[in-house]
Amino acid sequence: MSRMRIVASIGVALASVGPAAAAEPPPPGAPAAAYAEECGSCHLAYPARLLPRASWDAVLDGLARHFGQDASVDAATLPLLRAHLDAGARQPRASDVRPDGSPILRITELPWFRHEHGRFDRDDAWQRPSIGSAANCGACHREADQGKFGEHGIRVPK
Amino acid sequence: MHTRTLLLLLLLLLGLIAGLATPAAARAQTPADQLRQYEAAARTEDPAWAGFSAARGERFFQATHGGDWSCATCHQRTPTAAGSHVVTRKPIQPLAPAANPQRFTRPDKTEKWFTRNCNDVLRRPCTAGEKGDVLAYLLALER
Numbered sequence: 001m002s003r004m005r006i007v008a009s010i011g012v013a014l015a016s017v018g019p020a021a022a023a024e025p026p027p028p029g030a031p032a033a034a035y036a037e038e039c040g041s042c043h044l045a046y047p048a049r050l051l052p053r054a055s056w057d058a059v060l061d062g063l064a065r066h067f068g069q070d071a072s073v074d075a076a077t078l079p080l081l082r083a084h085l086d087a088g089a090r091q092p093r094a095s096d097v098r099p100d101g102s103p104i105l106r107i108t109e110l111p112w113f114r115h116e117h118g119r120f121d122r123d124d125a126w127q128r129p130s131i132g133s134a135a136n137c138g139a140c141h142r143e144a145d146q147g148k149f150g151e152h153g154i155r156v157p158k
Numbered sequence: 159m160h161t162r163t164l165l166l167l168l169l170l171l172l173g174l175i176a177g178l179a180t181p182a183a184a185r186a187q188t189p190a191d192q193l194r195q196y197e198a199a200a201r202t203e204d205p206a207w208a209g210f211s212a213a214r215g216e217r218f219f220q221a222t223h224g225g226d227w228s229c230a231t232c233h234q235r236t237p238t239a240a241g242s243h244v245v246t247r248k249p250i251q252p253l254a255p256a257a258n259p260q261r262f263t264r265p266d267k268t269e270k271w272f273t274r275n276c277n278d279v280l281r282r283p284c285t286a287g288e289k290g291d292v293l294a295y296l297l298a299l300e301r
Binding site for chain 1: 243278
C-alpha cells in the first residue's frame with residue numbers, strides 16, 4: 001500500500017471512531033425518499049394528503065405495532081417520515097376523529113373513503129383475488145403509484 | 159510547508175470526509191460478508207454452535223412457528239420467485255440473491271427487515287444462528 005493510501009485510510013479510520021456527525025438538516029428530498037423507502041415497501045406510499053396530521057402522528061407513534069405488523073424504523077428515520085407527512089397532511093375535519101376524540105388511523109375508515117367506496121363494501125369486492133384488500137389502491141386506481149386517483153384512471157378488475 | 163506534506167494532509171482530509179459520508183452500517187457488502195458476521199455472532203450466542211445449515215434454514219423459512227405466517231407467506235415457498243405482501247398485495251422482489259443481486263448487500267437493511275419480520279412471524283427477535291441458517295438456505299438456491 002502506498003504511503004498516500006495509508007494516510008487516506010487513517011482518515012477513514014479516524015472518521016469512523018470519531019464523534020457521530022453533527023446533526024445537520026437533511027438534504028432536500030430526504031424526507032420524501034425515506035417515506036418512499038420505509039412506507040412504500042409493504043404498501044403503496046399513500047399520499048400524505050389522505051390523512052390529517054393528528055392521524056399521521058398517531059400512526060408514526062405506533063409503527064412497532066402497525067395494524068398487526070412490526071413496521072419499526074430507526075431513530076434517525078422517524079423525523080424524516082414525520083417531516084414528509086406533516087408537510088403534506090390535509091386540513092383536519094371534524095369527521096376525522098372518533099367519538100372519543102382520538103384520531104382515525106386507517107384511511108379506509110374515514111367517512112369520505114367509505115362514501116366513495118360504499119358500493120364495493122356492499123358487493124364485497126375487496127375480497128376478489130384481483131384486489132385482495134382495500135389497502136391495494138393500485139388494483140383499481142391504475143395511477144395510484146403516481147399519487148393520482150382521478151376517475152379516468154379507475155378500472156375495477158373482475 | 160513542503161508540497162508533499164500538503165498533499166498528504168489533503169488526502170487525510172479526503173479520507174475523513176469519505177468516512178463520515180458513509181456510515182459503517184450502510185457500506186455495501188456481499189451476502190457472504192453478512193454470513194461471516196452472523197457466524198461470529200452465533201459463536202458468541204452459543205459456544206457449542208457447529209455451523210450454519212441450509213436445510214435447517216429451509217425448515218425455519220417454511221414454518222409458521224405457531225402463528226399464521228411463515229417467511230414463505232410473503233416471500234414464496236420458492237424465494238427465487240417474486241412474492242407479494244399477504245395483506246396489501248404489494249409485490250415483493252425475489253429474496254434469493256441468485257434471483258436478485260441487491261439482496262443482503264446492505265447490513266442495515268438486512269437487520270431492519272429481520273427485526274420487523276421475525277417479530278411478525280415468531281413474535282420475538284431471531285437469533286444470529288437462525289438468521290445465518292436462513293441466509294445459508296437462500297444462498298444455496300439457484301435460479
